[in-house]
Structure formats: C-alpha cells, structure tokens
Amino acid sequence: MGTLRAAARFLRRQPCGSPPLAREPSTPFAFWSSDGAMTREAAGAEAPVPTSIAARARAAVAPPSAAYLEGLNAEQRRAVEATEGPVLVLAGAGTGKTRVLTTRIAHLIAIGRARPFDILAVTFTNKAAREMKERIGALIGSAGEGMPWLGTFHAIGTKILRRHAELVGLKSDFTILGTDDQLRLLKQVIEAANVDEKRWPARSLAQAIDGWKNRGLSPEQVPAGEAGAFGFGKGGKLYAAYQERLATLNAVDFGDLLLLCLRLWRENPDVLTGYQDRFRYILVDEYQDTNVAQYLWLRLLAQGRRNVCCVGDDDQSIYGWRGAEVDNILRFEHDFPGAVVVRLERNYRSTGHILAAASTLIARNEGRLGKTLRTEEGAGERVTVTGAWDSEEEARLLGETIEGLQARGHALSQIAVLVRISAQMREIEDRFVQLGLPYRVIGGPRFYERAEVRDALAYLRLTANPADDLAFERIINTPKRGLGDATLQALHSLSRRQSVPLLHAACLIVETEELKPKPRSTLRALLQSFSRWAKLLEIQPHAEVAQTILEESGYTEMWQKERTADAAGRLENLKELVRSLEEFPDLPAFLEHIALVMDASEAEGGERVSLMTLHAAKGLEFDTVFLPGWEDGLFPNQRAIDESGRAGLEEERRLAHVGLTRARRRAKISFAVNRRIHGLWSSTIPSRFVDELPESSVEVIEAPASFSYGPSRFDRQPTPFGSSYATPGWQRAQANTAGQDRFGGGARSSRSGPKQIEGTLVAKSTGTASDYATGARVFHTKFGPGSVAAVDGNKLTVDFDKAGRKMVLDSFVQPA
DNA sequence: TATACTTCTATTTTT
DNA sequence: TAGAAGTATA
Numbered sequence: 139m140g141t142l143r144a145a146a147r148f149l150r151r152q153p154c155g156s157p158p159l160a161r162e163p164s165t166p167f168a169f170w171s172s173d174g175a176m177t178r179e180a181a182g183a184e185a186p187v188p189t190s191i192a193a194r195a196r197a198a199v200a201p202p203s204a205a206y207l208e209g210l211n212a213e214q215r216r217a218v219e220a221t222e223g224p225v226l227v228l229a230g231a232g233t234g235k236t237r238v239l240t241t242r243i244a245h246l247i248a249i250g251r252a253r254p255f256d257i258l259a260v261t262f263t264n265k266a267a268r269e270m271k272e273r274i275g276a277l278i279g280s281a282g283e284g285m286p287w288l289g290t291f292h293a294i295g296t297k298i299l300r301r302h303a304e305l306v307g308l309k310s311d312f313t314i315l316g317t318d319d320q321l322r323l324l325k326q327v328i329e330a331a332n333v334d335e336k337r338w339p340a341r342s343l344a345q346a347i348d349g350w351k352n353r354g355l356s357p358e359q360v361p362a363g364e365a366g367a368f369g370f371g372k373g374g375k376l377y378a379a380y381q382e383r384l385a386t387l388n389a390v391d392f393g394d395l396l397l398l399c400l401r402l403w404r405e406n407p408d409v410l411t412g413y414q415d416r417f418r419y420i421l422v423d424e425y426q427d428t429n430v431a432q433y434l435w436l437r438l439l440a441q442g443r444r445n446v447c448c449v450g451d452d453d454q455s456i457y458g459w460r461g462a463e464v465d466n467i468l469r470f471e472h473d474f475p476g477a478v479v480v481r482l483e484r485n486y487r488s489t490g491h492i493l494a495a496a497s498t499l500i501a502r503n504e505g506r507l508g509k510t511l512r513t514e515e516g517a518g519e520r521v522t523v524t525g526a527w528d529s530e531e532e533a534r535l536l537g538e539t540i541e542g543l544q545a546r547g548h549a550l551s552q553i554a555v556l557v558r559i560s561a562q563m564r565e566i567e568d569r570f571v572q573l574g575l576p577y578r579v580i581g582g583p584r585f586y587e588r589a590e591v592r593d594a595l596a597y598l599r600l601t602a603n604p605a606d607d608l609a610f611e612r613i614i615n616t617p618k619r620g621l622g623d624a625t626l627q628a629l630h631s632l633s634r635r636q637s638v639p640l641l642h643a644a645c646l647i648v649e650t651e652e653l654k655p656k657p658r659s660t661l662r663a664l665l666q667s668f669s670r671w672a673k674l675l676e677i678q679p680h681a682e683v684a685q686t687i688l689e690e691s692g693y694t695e696m697w698q699k700e701r702t703a704d705a706a707g708r709l710e711n712l713k714e715l716v717r718s719l720e721e722f723p724d725l726p727a728f729l730e731h732i733a734l735v736m737d738a739s740e741a742e743g744g745e746r747v748s749l750m751t752l753h754a755a756k757g758l759e760f761d762t763v764f765l766p767g768w769e770d771g772l773f774p775n776q777r778a779i780d781e782s783g784r785a786g787l788e789e790e791r792r793l794a795h796v797g798l799t800r801a802r803r804r805a806k807i808s809f810a811v812n813r814r815i816h817g818l819w820s821s822t823i824p825s826r827f828v829d830e831l832p833e834s835s836v837e838v839i840e841a842p843a844s845f846s847y848g849p850s851r852f853d854r855q856p857t858p859f860g861s862s863y864a865t866p867g868w869q870r871a872q873a874n875t876a877g878q879d880r881f882g883g884g885a886r887s888s889r890s891g892p893k894q895i896e897g898t899l900v901a902k903s904t905g906t907a908s909d910y911a912t913g914a915r916v917f918h919t920k921f922g923p924g925s926v927a928a929v930d931g932n933k934l935t936v937d938f939d940k941a942g943r944k945m946v947l948d949s950f951v952q953p954a
Numbered sequence: 955t956a957t958a959c960t961t962c963t964a965t966t967t968t969t
Numbered sequence: 970t971a972g973a974a975g976t977a978t979a
Contacts (some may be wrong), residue, residue, distance in 0.1 A: 191964060292969045336975095392969045427955095460967065564971095581967085617960090618955075686963050734969065753966050776963060793966085816964055817970030959978070 156206050169540040199429060206244050206277050217480040218242045221419070222249055224474030225447040230488030230511045231799035232759065239423060239449050240270055246419055258417040258439065259288040262424050262669040264735050284582025287417065291432050293734050295395035305406055306398045314388040314733035318592060319608045320344055320391050327379045333369040342655055343368055352461030354400060354431040357381055387607060396431045403438050414442025428502050429461035437473065446474065452507050454796050456753060458789050468507060485511045487759055489518025490804050491835040496798040498832040503788045520837040521798070523803045523828055528812040531567035532766050535808065540575060540747060543762060550576060552761035554748040556797050558773040562766065570747070586732060590697065590708040594715055595732065597687050601671045602725050605639040617696035625657045641668070667691065681719040688712060693790030752797045763801035768809040768825035794827045917954040
C-alpha cells in the first residue's frame with residue numbers, strides 16, 4: 139500500500155483545508171489573502187506580471203530555444219504555443235496528450251504568461267493529477283512548485299466550497315459522503331417517505347440522483363416526468379428530502395461538490411468574477427469525459443478570460459453510462475467560437491497494423507470529429523483473431539500463448555489481458571493459477587471502500603466530530619454489542635425531538651429510564667470511551683490514538699476472532715490505515731482528504747501479467763494486449779445496446795478502439811463459441827466488431843494442435859457450425875474452430891447439413907438455408923418457445939415468447 | 955445472536 | 970453459478 143503514503147504525501151503538499159475567512163462584501167476577494175501565494179498578487183492589483191513589458195519581452199524571447207519544446211512535433215508544438223483564447227486539442231490514442239498538457243503548463247510559466255497559481259488544471263482522477271504534477275516538476279523543476287489549482291474536479295470544487303461554505307448553507311468543515319454513507323442516508327429517506335424500499339431500492343434512487351446531479355439539476359429542476367419515475371411519483375420529493383438531510387448533517391456527496399459551486403457562483407457573481415479573474419489559464423484533461431455539471435462549471439469559469447484549453451479524444455469516450463457527454467467535446471467549437479482546434483494524429487505507440495485495425499473499426503462511428511492516426515513505425519504484426527470452443531478453452535489458449543511469449547523472452551509486465559466485464563476474469567485467473575503464471579488484477583475494490591476501512595474511519599470520524607451521525611450509525615453496533623434497532627430508534631426519535639446529533643442524544647438518553655438496563659450500560663460505556671478518545675487526541679499522536687480506538691472498541695478483536703480467509707487481510711488493511719495516518723499532521727487533516735482520494739493501490743513491480751477491464755485500461759499501454767470475449771452480447775454488450783441503442787453501440791465500439799490502441803506491438807483478439815452466462819451455458823456469435831476489422835491487418839489463427847484435449851460436456855450438444863455467415867469474420871471464426879473433430883459428431887447435426895470435410899469447413903458466403911421458414915414455431919432450450927421472424931442462412935431471428943427477439947443458430951432450436 | 959436457508963440478481967466505476 | 974442480502978429458526 140505504498141501508494142497510499144504517496145498519495146498522502148502528494149496531498150499534503152496542497153492544503154485544501156485552510157480555514158475559511160469571513161466574507162467581506164466590500165472586498166469580495168479577501169479570501170485570496172488566506173493563501174500565502176495569493177498575497178503577492180493582491181498587492182499588484184490588476185494582473186501585474188503577465189501584461190508587464192518585461193513579461194511580454196520575455197515571452198517573445200523564450201520559446202525558440204526552450205529545451206522543453208524540443209522533440210515536440212509540429213502539431214504538439216502548436217497546441218503548446220497557442221496559449222491565448224479557446225483551444226481544443228484532439229489527441230488520439232498514443233499521440234502524446236499528457237506531454238502536450240504538461241508542456242503547455244511549463245510553457246505558460248516559462249514565458250511569464252502565468253505563475254503556477256494562475257493556472258487551473260483539472261483532471262478526472264487523482265492518479266492523473268499526480269502524474270501531471272510529477273511531469274511538470276520534471277520539466278521546470280521547482281518553478282512549478284505548488285500548482286495549487288491542479289487537481290480533480292472534485293478536489294478543486296471542495297477547495298472552493300470550503301472557502302465559501304456559508305454562502306451555500308454549509309459549514310466549512312462539511313463532510314464528504316462516500317457511496318456507502320450515501321446509500322444509508324437514502325435508505326432512511328426512503329423509509330421516512332413511506333416508500334417500499336424493496337420495490338424502490340436505495341441503489342436505484344442513488345443512481346437517479348447521481349444522474350440528475352451529473353446533469354447539473356437541483357431537485358426543483360428535475361423534469362417532472364423523470365422525478366415521477368421513481369417511487370410512484372415521489373422521486374423528486376425524495377431527492378429534495380435527501381438534500382435536506384445532507385444540509386442538516388453538514389454533508390455533501392460527490393455530485394454536490396460541483397453542483398454547489400455552480401450555485402455559489404450563480405448566486406454570488408462577485409465570487410465568480412473573482413475566480414474568473416484568478417484563473418488566467420484553464421486546462422482540462424480528458425474533456426470527452428466531462429458531464430453536464432462539469433461542463434457548466436468550466437463554462438462559468440472560462441467565460442472570464444476565455445483562455446481555456448481542453449484536451450481529449452472523442453473516440454475514447456467510454457463513460458457515457460455515468461454521465462459523460464461526448465457532446466461536450468463535439469460542441470466545443472460552437473461553445474467557444476473562434477476556438478483553435480489542433481489534431482494530434484501522429485501515434486507514437488502502436489505499429490501500423492494495430493493502428494489500421496483500430497482506425498477502421500472506429501471509422502464506423504457516426505458521431506465523431508474524425509481523426510486519422512498515423513505512425514512512423516513499421517506495419518508490425520497483424521492483429522490476430524482466434525476462436526475457441528468455449529471460454530475455458532479461450533482461457534487455456536490465452537495461457538499457452540502467454541507462456542509461448544514468455545519463453546521467447548517477452549516481459550510479463552508488458553502483457554495485459556483486457557476484458558469487457560469482470561466476470562470474465564475468473565476463468566482466466568483460474569487458468570493462470572493452474573499454470574503458475576504470475577498475474578495482477580488492476581482495479582477492483584479500493585482501499586478506502588473496504589468495509590473494515592470504512593468502519594475504522596467511522597470510529598475516527600466520530601471521535602473527531604461528535605456530530606457525524608452517519609459514522610455513529612455505522613459503528614454503534616459494530617462490533618455487535620447489543621445495541622440494536624430498538625436502541626437506535628429511541629436515539630433517532632430523541633435526536634429529532636431535541637434536534638441534536640445522535641451522539642448527543644445518546645448522552646441524554648443514558649440518564650433516563652428509556653432504555654433497558656443492559657443496552658443502557660453498554661451505551662454509557664461506549665460514550666465514555668468516545669470522550670476519553672477525544673481527550674486522548676489532544677495529548678497523544680493521532681496514529682497512536684487511532685490504534686487505541688480500534689483496540690478498545692473491540693473492532694480489531696472482532697476481526698481477530700473471525701476465522702474466515704480474508705480476516706487476516708482485513709487486519710492488515712487496518713494496520714495500513716493506522717500507518718497512513720502518520721503521514722498527516724493531524725486527524726482532521728487526514729479525514730478531510732480521505733474522502734477525495736480513493737486511489738487504487740497498485741502494487742508496482744514484479745513480473746506479472748496485468749488483468750483488467752477495458753475501462754480500467756484507458757491511459758495504459760503494453761507491448762502485447764489480449765482481448766478475449768469478442769462475442770456479440772458480451773462485447774458489444776447487449777445491455778449497453780438495449781439501454782442506449784445506437785449510442786450504446788458506438789460507445790462499445792470506442793471501447794474496442796481503446797482496447798486495441800493499448801497495444802504497442804501485438805493485439806490478440808479472441809472469442810468463444812460457448813460461454814457460461816449466469817451459470818448457464820449458451821452459444822454465442824462472434825462480435826460484430828470482428829467483422830469490422832480490416833482483413834488486410836488481421837490474421838486468423840488456426841486452431842492449434844493442442845485442441846485435442848479430452849472430451850468436453852459439449853460433445854453431446856448439437857453442432858453450432860452448420861453453415862456459414864456471409865461475413866468474413868464469421869467465416870474466419872468457423873475456419874478456426876473447425877479443426878475439432880467433435881464438431882462433426884454432434885448428435886443432432888443433421889439439421890444444418892454436412893459442412894465439414896475432414897475437419898475443414900466449407901465456408902460459403904451464402905450459407906445454407908435453414909429448414910425453418912418465417913413464422914415457424916421453434917423451441918430453444920434456454921429461451922423456450924418462439925416463432926421465427928427472419929431467416930438468414932442458418933441464422934434465425936426468433937421472437938421468443940418470453941425472452942424476446944434473439945438471434946440464434948438454427949441448430950440450437952427444435953421444431954415446436 | 956448465530957446459523958441455515960431462500961431469494962434475487964447478474965456491465966463498465968471515479969470522485 | 971455464485972455472491973449478496975434478506976428471512977426463518979433455534
């Protein structure tokens with residue numbers, strides 16, 4: 139967990155929690171003086187440095203010789219040097235996007251256009267922010283020290299809100315709720331509104347609210363139709379109630395960090411002008427991932443000086459499902475008239491065939507600005523496509539290929555396996571374990587999201603802030619100490635009646651007869667512990683106190699007693715948590731930052747294959763990339779298509795594009811003809827994306843000899859390969875899998891006619907017509923009865939009575 | 955409170 | 970199928 143410490147160190151360098159100053163209407167920007175760096179400017183009234191003659195003179199001299207500009211290509215250089223006015227940098231995969239961004243910042247500083255604290259640079263992840271900071275440091279050394287406004291949207295939003303909390307009805311020490319706190323709160327809100335929580339789960343409400351917040355909508359702005367869609371028309375009210383609860387708790391959720399900034403600025407134009415003035419230059423990373431709220435946030439700020447530079451790639455927009463609006467990037471020139479658009483199309487990462495494959499694929503998308511990636515590398519190896527009988531075999535082939543590469547000296551750390559959904563990982567992991575192939579999974583549950591860490595944090599939160607009701611509820615009966623629902627109910631009602639926090643209510647209640655003796659004494663003891671810990675905090679190092687809290691509360695013991703496999707890991711995490719506390723000056727400082735930094739711990743190093751989802755792979759690169767599971771339904775994912783139609787399909791295609799462009803030298807696509815979906819085996823059809831690849835850059839791998847392993851459970855299934863599809867991909871797929879003699883031996887293979895001659899598939903573009911006619915009634919073992927809606931070769935489109943319209947192979951249905 | 959059983963669901967995930 | 974979450978029972 140070294141990253142945690144690194145993150146801690148990183149954060150400590152940019153203090154976000156400076157106490158807010160009282161607002162002074164006459165001098166609206168008094169707050170700037172709270173920041174040491176700002177005072178210097180305050181003296182110079184209006185923009186002294188950038189417009190000074192000296193600066194302009196320096197600007198005219200510096201560039202040509204600047205070392206940091208060396209090695210940039212013409213487009214990159216243009217993107218760096220177009221400092222004034224709106225700029226959109228369309229940076230294709232592997233074209234040096236981060237380099238441009240960091241060099242641009244270095245350039246602004248070097249030529250005296252801006253000082254580090256004049257520049258607002260926003261990213262989406264802490265990781266990206268950290269990386270940028272490091273790279274800027276490398277470019278210009280200490281001159282870039284302390285870019286105080288380089289960070290994630292949320293971190294910067296937090297920083298701004300803490301300064302003006304009172305203006306939006308908060309106290310400056312507001313709590314930032316994590317997902318689990320949010321859910322617990324919503325559950326309460328739902329219950330309080332008398333809505334059936336089973337029918338309308340907190341999860342879906344959270345999703346709806348997040349969606350609204352992503353679009354910048356406050357409760358009253360939510361369209362009536364949408365608000366009514368949840369909980370029999372109560373959705374809007376629930377949202378409002380939730381916001382009210384947040385306000386009373388002096389808490390915000392992630393969406394609020396942006397939304398409240400918008401409110402702050404709209405209601406206080408003087409504050410807005412202050413920030414517009416402050417940020418001479420604005421840079422945005424991954425602009426294609428911005429949602430509406432972020433867009434509005436940026437637009438408000440950029441309206442001031444209009445020096446806004448957005449870097450992104452519409453072809454890598456893969457987060458539409460969580461509110462990202464590709465439209466933001468597509469609309470940039472419209473939003474910022476006169477914008478300079480720079481396209482970075484020279485790819486420094488991949489070889490020709492890989493780039494050709496990725497480009498041809500993505501060219502199918504309609505809604506895109508269009509770029510043509512080019513490389514000066516050679517053509518390199520073709521992208522391979524391999525078919526496997528089932529997902530187990532796919533994993534087996536994957537393992538063998540990797541072992542083969544390893545034997546030829548390929549570094550495992552330069553190999554990645556990118557899957558569409560995490561469920562695909564299991565079989566692959568199983569195989570790797572069997573082979574003894576070292577691997578690492580990237581992504582997955584984050585340190586601060588683990589239950590034990592959140593519990594421990596709740597103890598610390600409550601100690602530091604007795605008014606933290608959510609923390610109180612979380613740990614009141616964890617570990618189990620007999621303070622159950624009844625006690626909590628009593629506390630809740632008292633807390634509401636007296637309008638005091640739960641902990642305070644608890645103090646009151648133990649003095650009454652309301653509780654039964656047993657819980658009363660338990661509660662009293664717990665309260666005493668908390669007040670003792672709070673006092674301890676003043677005299678002992680906070681990390682030690684944390685340790686004490688976890689021990690005395692019985693929390694550590696709870697896990698020690700637990701004899702499950704992961705208990706040891708949990709204890710280890712608790713230790714790590716305490717250790718990481720030492721990195722912060724005090725407990726509040728730690729807690730304040732924890733909410734925003736949820737970094738995945740990437741245990742670097744080690745010769746391991748990386749395994750992750752395609753989403754997690756964005757921004758990474760490897761020599762060899764495996765892309766298993768290219769099957770229709772899985773990838774492109776059926777649900778994405780069902781839910782978002784064409785847009786969904788295009789986003790899936792962008793995902794495929796992202797996957798391919800991760801590869802430097804080798805991209806290896808594979809699919810299985812049979813896959814277990816939710817425990818049931820079903821037959822699948824190769825991804826339509828396979829067919830969208832350019833034949834000239836693709837090589838179809840013949841089924842290797844190793845296919846001759848023992849019989850599988852499918853031997854008795856009807857052959858899936860009756861005939862062929864019209865598409866080259868399908869034919870290739872057939873050719874690949876045809877080597878297996880069992881394909882011919884299916885018990886009911888007769889339906890589709892003999893298509894195999896000694897293991898070689900006769901691939902005909904027309905395919906063999908199915909015996910079924912439109913309108914025929916058929917039965918499918920998985921989907922049940924249905925009627926044939928269309929026939930295409932041996933591909934049937936069937937309207938199933940229950941399962942709806944599906945495309946299946948005729949060999950998988952029987953006449954009904 | 956602990957456990958055994960049932961029911962439900964099942965992309966992608968940062969802040 | 971497998972995991973979580975909820976329910977029933979001792």
